[in-house]
Amino acid sequence: MSRRVLVLAHTGREDSLKAAWEACALLHASGIVPVMQESELADMERFFGHLAQPVEVLHDHVQLPDVELVMVLGGDGTILRAAELVREVDVPLLGVNLGHVGFLAESERADLAQTVEWIASREYTVEERMTIDVQVWVRGQKIWHTWALNEAAIEKANRERMLEVVTEVDERPLTSFGCDGIVLATPTGSTAYGFSAGGPVVWPEVEALVIVPISAHALFAKPLVVSPRSRLAVEVLGRTDAQGVLWCDGRRSVDLPPGARVEVTKSATPVRLARTHQTPFSARLVRKFELPIHGWRGPVPKADAIHTGPIPIVRTPRPMPPLQVPQSDQPGDDNDPTTAK
The missing domain is CATH 3.40.50.10330 (Probable inorganic polyphosphate/atp-NAD kinase; domain 1)
Known part of the structure; x- marks a missing residue:
């Protein structure tokens, strides 16, 4: 065949x-x-x-x-x-x-x-x-259902209007803030839009989901790494009439009106990538981003390859007992002839 x-x-x-x-x-x-x-x-x-x-x-x-x-x-x-x-x-x-x-x-x-x-x-x-499953709900109705290999990115639709959102993890609200957008990424997508927005680089074999706010106006709006079993959600708040737009892998999009809800979970269907090089992910980072590694010395020798002599044992000397003066040697002894009258 x-x-x-x-x-x-x-x-x-x-x-x-x-x-x-x-x-x-x-x-x-x-x-x-x-x-x-x-x-x-x-x-x-x-x-x-x-x-x-x-x-x-x-x-x-x-x-x-x-x-x-x-x-x-x-x-x-x-x-x-x-x-x-x-x-x-x-x-x-x-x-x-x-x-x-x-x-x-x-x-x-x-x-x-x-x-x-x-x-x-x-x-x-x-x-x-790993890929993610993405659903969009508006007024209790599911209006869109898709998937992404890299990320689901929620962005503001109008340049002059900040987007107001509230984030949710495992069906519990986390925090709300105004922002330019928010990225919900896979480990594969952590080196794409999530990385550009200031998120962490996650090794591909790590099972996790990443939340990265974009230009958030809030004290607690840092990138988060959560369990792949978690259910993430972002709601577009109705405090203003600012519109949002959701992009999946930068290829598929849908408008997000105020009140829209985006839910993201791990998908059961992965994408399969063929590899011809068995190189560590760290080496791929260095090659793709041209990272400086000058001065690197490499790992220290393994402990079992180092031969040393026996370790000397230091013994603490036992303390000497106090000197005992014989009774006959005490001054003023009646038996001492030098003291006899």
Whole structure:
């Protein structure tokens, strides 16, 4: 049975088109059938002409569950678009960064040929990233239901009006304040909008939800890290007529009138990301953000590798008993001849 890999690219950019063309050629040379969406394949053929290698069309020649892997060529936005496509069928994503930071991407454009070799030899692992379930309620009616891999971001709709909100954790109110917005993020999203708003960086394997206020006018409006089993909610207060807007992963949005309620919980359906490098997350942070690490000495030697001699035992000397003077040696003794009359 033939192996198939879906190639997704931002075909509005020339560098993405060239990377997609090269990826299809490399996959075909490795014995893997490249698959593309019809619109993206048409864009590539308009740019390059008829392709020498055969490419199957998604939903025409092949269905999504028959694809082994999705190779995403672009930045984090392209990967988020791909996640919308494959989340319900458990097909893993492998990102090749063509953008700036590309935190979700696994490899860079220069490593494209090596990445295809890893795919061909199945030298990759798959990890699951937590997603969130997002619901919007207005006057007791659910008006919107979606999900997010990175975050659900509540923002003020008008630049000149501050948004008044009250936060809630586990069905108990926490605090209210005026703000420019508030981010409800996953660990994956902690390095995206949440990080830009001053939130903490959370390691991907940590199961948690993050609340990050944006420019809050309040004393207690700090970023919070809560249990993934918690139910988070943010209500847009009616103190003013300021409107809000909810964005999920920066791709899907809905308006929030005064009185709207946004509820966020951990979703039961994760997104699967393919990994070709077994590098620690700290190393990814250093590489993606170009963090300075000059002067680092590394871990100290392990205790069991250090050989030392026996530890000397210091004994405390026993105290000497007080000197006892014999009775016969006492002055004025009647038996002492020197004192006899």
